[in-house]
Amino acid sequence: MRLLIVGAGGVGTAAVRIAARRAFFEHCVVADYDLAKAEAAVSGVDDPRFSAVLLDASDTAAVAELCRAGRITHVLNAVDPRFVMPVYDGAFAAGAHYLDMAMSLSRPHPERPYEKTGVMLGDEQFAVADRWAAANRLALVGMGVEPGLSDVFARYAADALFAEVHDVGIRDGSDLVVEGYEFAPSFSIWTTIEECLNPPVIYEKNRGWYVTRPFSEPETFDFPAGIGPVECVNVEHEEVLLIPRWIDVRRVTFKYGLGNEFIEVLKTIHKLGLDSTRKVRVGGVEVAPRDVVAACLPDPATLGDRMHGRTCAGTYVTGLGRDGRPRATYLYHVVDNAWTMREYGSQAVVWQTAINPVVALELLAAGTWSGAGVLGPEALPPKPFLDLLTEYGSPWGMQEL
Numbered sequence: 001m002r003l004l005i006v007g008a009g010g011v012g013t014a015a016v017r018i019a020a021r022r023a024f025f026e027h028c029v030v031a032d033y034d035l036a037k038a039e040a041a042v043s044g045v046d047d048p049r050f051s052a053v054l055l056d057a058s059d060t061a062a063v064a065e066l067c068r069a070g071r072i073t074h075v076l077n078a079v080d081p082r083f084v085m086p087v088y089d090g091a092f093a094a095g096a097h098y099l100d101m102a103m104s105l106s107r108p109h110p111e112r113p114y115e116k117t118g119v120m121l122g123d124e125q126f127a128v129a130d131r132w133a134a135a136n137r138l139a140l141v142g143m144g145v146e147p148g149l150s151d152v153f154a155r156y157a158a159d160a161l162f163a164e165v166h167d168v169g170i171r172d173g174s175d176l177v178v179e180g181y182e183f184a185p186s187f188s189i190w191t192t193i194e195e196c197l198n199p200p201v202i203y204e205k206n207r208g209w210y211v212t213r214p215f216s217e218p219e220t221f222d223f224p225a226g227i228g229p230v231e232c233v234n235v236e237h238e239e240v241l242l243i244p245r246w247i248d249v250r251r252v253t254f255k256y257g258l259g260n261e262f263i264e265v266l267k268t269i270h271k272l273g274l275d276s277t278r279k280v281r282v283g284g285v286e287v288a289p290r291d292v293v294a295a296c297l298p299d300p301a302t303l304g305d306r307m308h309g310r311t312c313a314g315t316y317v318t319g320l321g322r323d324g325r326p327r328a329t330y331l332y333h334v335v336d337n338a339w340t341m342r343e344y345g346s347q348a349v350v351w352q353t354a355i356n357p358v359v360a361l362e363l364l365a366a367g368t369w370s371g372a373g374v375l376g377p378e379a380l381p382p383k384p385f386l387d388l389l390t391e392y393g394s395p396w397g398m399q400e401l
Contacts, residue, residue, distance in 0.1 A: 001025040001365045002071050004096070006057050006087050007078035008032035009188075010301030010350035011101065011144075013041040015078060017344045018351075018358045018392070020045040024365040029070045031055035044345070057083040063090025072096050074364065076357055080190050081105050082277075085124055088139065092128075097137055097364070099357050101144030102191065103238050106198055109211075113199050117209055120201060121238050125374050133373035140360060142376055145313045145333065146172055146254075147238035148356040149377075149389070153315035153331035153396075154239070156382035158247045161329055166250045166319040170239045171330070173223045173230035173257030174311035176337065176348065178303050183265055186303065186311075186349040190294050193275045196258065196266050200234035203244045203252040215263055219255065223312045224399055225334040230257035242376035269293060304347030310336045311348050316401070328401040335394065343393075359388050 003025050005012050009032075016030055031053045032038040038052035056062055057079045063086060067075065075091040077084060077100035084104045091098040103122035110118065125141055132139050142148055150170045158165050178184040185192050199211040215233040222229045237254035244252055258266075269275050274293050279286040314332030321327035337348035344351055360377070363369035368384045377385075386396060 001361065002073045003028040003361065004067060004070060004072040004075045005030050005078055006032075006055060006063070006075065006083075008034070008037040008041040008052075009078065010299070010346065011354045012078035013037075013044070013301065014344065014346035014351045014354035015076065015358055016041045016045055016050060017346060018355050019361075020047045020050070022358070022362060024362040025049070027051070027070070029053055029066070029072065031057075031066060033057065058086050060086040060090045060093065063087050064093040067091060067094030067096045074099065074361060076361065077101070078354075080188060081194065082190075088125060092132065092135070092137060092139075095135070095137065098139040099143050099360060100141055101148060101353055101357060103141050103147075103241075105194065106236065108199050114211055114213055117201065117211055120209065121236065121241050129374035136372045138364075138371050139374045140364075140371075140377070141374060142238045142242055143357045143360050144353045145356050146170055147242060147377070148353075149333055149396075150239050150313060150315045151242055151377040152382045152385050154243050154247055154249075154317065155378040155380075156386060157315065157317040157329060157331060158249075159382060161321065162317060162319045162327060163322050163324060164320040165247060165317060167317070168239075168243055168247070168249050168252045169316040170237065170254040170314070171221045171223075171232055171257075171316050172255070172313050173221060173227060173232060174309060174349075175227045176307055176309040176311055179306045179308070181298060181306070183262075184298050184300075184303060185262075186300055186307065186347065187353075188294070188300060189297050190290055193266065193269065193290055193293070195236045196256070197270050197275050198236040200236045200254070201240045202234070203240050203249075205244075205250045209241070215258075217253075217255070221255070221257070221316075223257075223314075224330070224332055224397060225310060225312065227310055227312055227334075231259070232257045233263070243378055245376060246378045301347070301350060304337065304341045304345070307337045307347050309348075310334050311352060313352065330399045330401055331396065332399065333389075333394070333396045355389070355392060355394055359385060359392060362388060
């Protein structure tokens, strides 16, 4: 296996640090539009299997050329989802397999965004699934933590715990705090705005996919490991689009524990038009308002030393257990920022995202996972993944509710 990691931000750098401890690959090229970032990620592990290069992720031809030059077998896309399609297409053009942690962007319905679905997350990727299958190439999409591990949990529950799955609800919450900042998201604000302000999608078996309002259906979910109750609300996320493709389920939702202050900030950003990606002229410069917001906030990858607490990603499944009785189970993965900083030098949220594609790559290298076409994590056997995740030193948990 010869890897290309596109993007040397927080998640890409954490993936390098995790992969450096494993022996499943021959070489890994780390690419970024800022060469210094790629070089810093590589120098931080002092491993001759890694090299750094300059790459514009928006240039499909450049991605393909780099893949060919490096004899790349697998591309891990660790850049913002706006660059999914050029990296995805570049990997295909070069004959490489592909993994990402966020899927191609959605576009709300132009006239009735809260009544009708528009272009949904991943639609552009699934539109060419036949082409990937015919080429015997795998595009494993949504293979981060959420989506990713959350989808693996859903598959495991359907296979091993439940005779009949009714509801699958992804629930994400934390007690993380960042000292010294009034507002400092622990993940890319560009991506956070995208998923939180777009119309959330819900799936129901007798209705299909439909949209609702951002931050709708608030509920308090009691998270494990001492995190406690957190109010969660609907946001747009890939699991809702992925899980029903492979698992027989009545309803799928994704709810995120944002907190009232965070929600109010996002609402204000929207009211002021600062969530827009359409460039405006400021003096003699054209700039997208969302890029300005991102530039004004601290880089999430640099917040680890100021961050305290834990983050929890998990999948809440209800239905009938193997004994035919009603069952409600929460499968979860908790990561403590103090541990990830001590062990890897990466803050908890980006580390938790990065470990899952590395585990998936090792399963692919071993032949334990395989496939062709465009697949989600729930299309593949879950137990080998969960076992290897535990072997990496990051066990998962399960709680009956």
